[in-house]
Amino acid sequence: MIVPRERYLSQVKASLKQFKVTALLGPRQCGKTTLARQFFEDPDRYFDLENPNDRAGLQAPMQTLSKLKGLVIIDEIQQMPELFPLLRVLVDRPECPAKFLVLGSASPSLVKGASESLAGRIGFVDLAGFDAGEVGWDHTDTLWLRGGFPDSFSSSSDDASMVWRNHFIRTFLTQDVPQLGITIPAEELRRFWMMLAHYHGQTWNASEIAGSLGVNYKTVQNYLSILTGSYMVRQLQPWTQNIGKRLRKAPKIYFRDTGLFHALQSIRNMRELQSHPKLGASWEGFALEHVLRLFRIEPGEAFCWATHGGAEMDLLIFRGGKRYGFEFKYNDAPTTTKSMRHAFVDLDLHHLFVIYPGDRNYGLADQMDVVALSHLEDLKPTLAL
Numbered sequence: 401m402i403v404p405r406e407r408y409l410s411q412v413k414a415s416l417k418q419f420k421v422t423a424l425l426g427p428r429q430c431g432k433t434t435l436a437r438q439f440f441e442d443p444d445r446y447f448d449l450e451n452p453n454d455r456a457g458l459q460a461p462m463q464t465l466s467k468l469k470g471l472v473i474i475d476e477i478q479q480m481p482e483l484f485p486l487l488r489v490l491v492d493r494p495e496c497p498a499k500f501l502v503l504g505s506a507s508p509s510l511v512k513g514a515s516e517s518l519a520g521r522i523g524f525v526d527l528a529g530f531d532a533g534e535v536g537w538d539h540t541d542t543l544w545l546r547g548g549f550p551d552s553f554s555s556s557s558d559d560a561s562m563v564w565r566n567h568f569i570r571t572f573l574t575q576d577v578p579q580l581g582i583t584i585p586a587e588e589l590r591r592f593w594m595m596l597a598h599y600h601g602q603t604w605n606a607s608e609i610a611g612s613l614g615v616n617y618k619t620v621q622n623y624l625s626i627l628t629g630s631y632m633v634r635q636l637q638p639w640t641q642n643i644g645k646r647l648r649k650a651p652k653i654y655f656r657d658t659g660l661f662h663a664l665q666s667i668r669n670m671r672e673l674q675s676h677p678k679l680g681a682s683w684e685g686f687a688l689e690h691v692l693r694l695f696r697i698e699p700g701e702a703f704c705w706a707t708h709g710g711a712e713m714d715l716l717i718f719r720g721g722k723r724y725g726f727e728f729k730y731n732d733a734p735t736t737t738k739s740m741r742h743a744f745v746d747l748d749l750h751h752l753f754v755i756y757p758g759d760r761n762y763g764l765a766d767q768m769d770v771v772a773l774s775h776l777e778d779l780k781p782t783l784a785l
Contacts, residue, residue, distance in 0.1 A: 403530055403534050403535055403550070404534070405431065405435060405534060407534075408435055408525065408527055409435065409438065411525045412424060412435065412439070412501070412525050415523035415524075415525055416439070416471070416499060416501065416523075418523055419499075419521060419522055419523035420491035420496060420499055420500065420521050420522075421487055421491060421499070421500045421501075421502065421518055421521055421522040421523070422499075422500070422501050422502070422522070422523050422524075422525065423477070423502050423503075423504060423508075423522055423523070423524050423525070424436060424501065424502070424503045424504075424525050424527055425503075425504050425505075425506075425507060425508075425524060425525070425526055425527065425631070426505070426526060426527035426528055426631055427505060427528075427529075427549075427630065427631040427632065427656070427657070428505045428568075428572065428576060429549050429550070429551060429568065430527055430528060430529045430548070430549060430550070430631075431527060431529070431530075431550050432475075432503045432505075432527050433448075433475055433503065434550075435527065436473055436475065436501060436503055439471060439473065439501060440473065441470055441471055442470065444468070445468050445470060445471065445472045445473065446472075446473045446475070447472075447473070447474045447475065448475040448476065449474065449475060449476040449477065449479035449480055450475070450476050450479065455479070455480070458480065458483075461480075461483060461486055462486060462489075462490075465486070465487075465490055465498070466490060468497075468498050469497040469498055470497075470498060470499075471498070471499050471500075471501060472498050472499070472500050472501070473500075473501045473502075473503070474500065474501070474502045474503070475502075475503045476503060476504065476505065477502040477503060477504045477511075478504045478505060478506040478511045478579075478580060479579065481511045483502075484511075484517035484518060485517045487500055487502075487517070487518060487521075488517050488518055488521060491518075491521050492521075505576065505630065505631070506580055506629055506630050506631075507628075507629040507630070507631065508524075509625075509629050511580075528548060528631075528656065528657075528689070528693060529547060529548020529549045529550065529552075529553070529657055529659075530543060530548040530549075530550060530553055531543070531548060531689070531690055531693055531694070532690065532773070532774070533690075533694065533777075535553065537774040540757075540773070540774070541670055544658055544673075544682070544683075544686050545558065545561075545658070545659070545662060545667075545669065545670055545673060546558065546561040546565075546659045546662075547565065547657040547658050547659015547660055547661075547662070548657055548659070549564075549565070549568065549657060549659060551564055552564050552565050552568070552659050553659075558668055558669045559668065561659070562663060562668055565659055565660055565662075565663040566663055568660070569590070569593075569660065569663060569664070572630075572632070573586040573589055573590050573593075574586045576630065577589060577626065577630070580626075580630070582626055584623070584626070588613075589623060589626070591613065592609070592613060592620065592623045593627065593632075593664065594664050595609055595612060595613070596609070596624070596627070596633065596653060596655075597655065597661055597664040597665055599653045600653060600654055600655050600661055600678065600681050600682070600685055601652065601653075601654060601678075601680075601681030601682075601684045601685055602652065602653065602681070603648055603650045603651070603652055603653075603706070604624070604635070604650045604651050604652065604653050605650065606620050606621055606624075606650075624653075631656060632655065632656060632657075632660070633653060633654065633655060633656065634653070634654045634655075634656050634689075635651040635652075635653060636651055636652040636653075636654065636688075636702065636703065636704045636715070637651045637699070637702075637703055637704070638650065638651060638652075638703060638704055638705065638706070639703035639704070639705045639716050639747075647705070647706065647707055647708070648706040648707070648708065651704070652704045654684075654685040654688060654689075655685060656685075656689060658682055658685055658686045661678075661682060661685065662682070665678060679730060680729075680730045683728060683730035683757065684714060684728040684730075687728040687755045687773050688714065688715055688726070688728060690773060690776060691715065691726060691755065691776065694776050694777070695717075695719075695779075695780075695783055697717055697719075700718075701717055701718050701719060702715060702716070702717055703715075703716045703717075703718075704716065705743065705747060707746075710739060711738075711739045711742040711743050711746065712739055712743065713725045713726070713727065713740075713743045713747065714726055714727050714728050715727075715728075716747060717783075719783055720783075722750035722751075723747055723748060723749050723750055724749065724750060724751050724752070724753070724782075724783065725740075725743060725744065725747060725749045725751070725752040725753070726752075726753050726754075726755060727740060727752070727753070727754045727755070728754075728755050728756075729754055729755070729756050730756070730757060731756055732756075732758065733758070733770075734754045734756050734764075734770050735764065736764050736765060736768065740752060740754075740768070744767075744768065749767070750767065751767045751768070751769070751782060752767065752768045752769075753768075753769055753770075753771050753779065754768070754769070754770045754771065755771055755772075755773055755776070756770060756771075756772065756773070757772070757773055758770075758772045759772050759774065760772060760775075761775055761778060
């Protein structure tokens with residue numbers, strides 16, 4: 401199926417207008433190249449750094465790139481991080497005749513020097529897999545089960561989708577990670593990844609995982625950074641403002657794509673998902689990603705929150721000087737809980753939303769509402785978007 405991605409297209413257009421370099425970043429196979437081709441102008445100004453011919457054409461990058469005018473597209477930029485300082489020189493030329501759209505499968509923090517070299521000259525657009533607003537809310541269950549990678553979501557069957565995701569995981573571990581210059585045995589990283597799946601939706605415990613793997617604390621922290629920097633895992637950082645209570649100070653861990661999470665849990669279809677112990681955690685991650693994407697929440701605006709006494713909030717958002725709380729419940733008719741009431745008061749929330757898989761919105765209490773995932777757009781006025 402052809403899925404229009406107008407939200408991302410408009411973001412790229414706005415960035416190209418404002419900055420001399422735009423970086424379109426996201427995991428492999430999420431549709432970056434397909435999106436970039438909509439800005440394609442001239443084959444002589446398109447370079448795929450996984451193509452040996454294109455890499456050969458950039459053996460003398462200054463000679464090649466300095467002659468080009470218009471929009472130049474460089475795909476898989478993380479393959480040649482030495483290009484970032486060169487791009488700074490090129491875009492700082494008087495009356496620079498070219499702009500650059502670079503595509504990457506690793507975050508700037510993982511590709512050393514990407515942000516530093518181009519500070520003030522580069523805009524970032526983060527691309528993820530499909531979301532339900534793009535594929536249609538009537539396809540939500542398929543998207544939840546298979547995840548948003550286009551080839552996985554569009555597979556002919558759930559079994560075919562599972563085969564694709566297992567191959568993706570294998571390729572990522574054996575090819576993509578080494579290409580970033582990270583020399584970790586693929587089998588060791590896979591063991592870590594599978595263990596991490598058990599922490600999806602839970603607080604990170606590095607010492608526990610390190611003990612299970614027989615490695616030290618710093619090693620598992622490094623593994624987590626790799627998966628985070630390559631857009632496989634999200635670390636939701638804790639909000640630790642002192643409110644006179646003992647707070648949990650470790651991040652919560654989520655797989656950004658529920659399809660990969662389900663593959664690692666060997667969940668093949670909706671029947672198996674509905675009976676799986678991780679059903680609630682899976683739904684939480686799926687709904688959380690939709691909230692963060694739809695409202696374009698930046699890392700510095702989003703947190704988790706929990707006390708040692710048991711009160712918690714799945715997602716705490718700071719927007720426009722106000723605090724908004726989100727709980728994600730896989731429930732037919734969520735109600736208020738003691739934890740929610742305590743969190744509402746302790747965090748001084750402006751509003752609390754409970755996101756669930758139903759089909760209608762309803763109020764719980766003053767400034768507390770239950771909202772169907774398919775009705776998230778209804779919150780835009782409240783969140784001043």
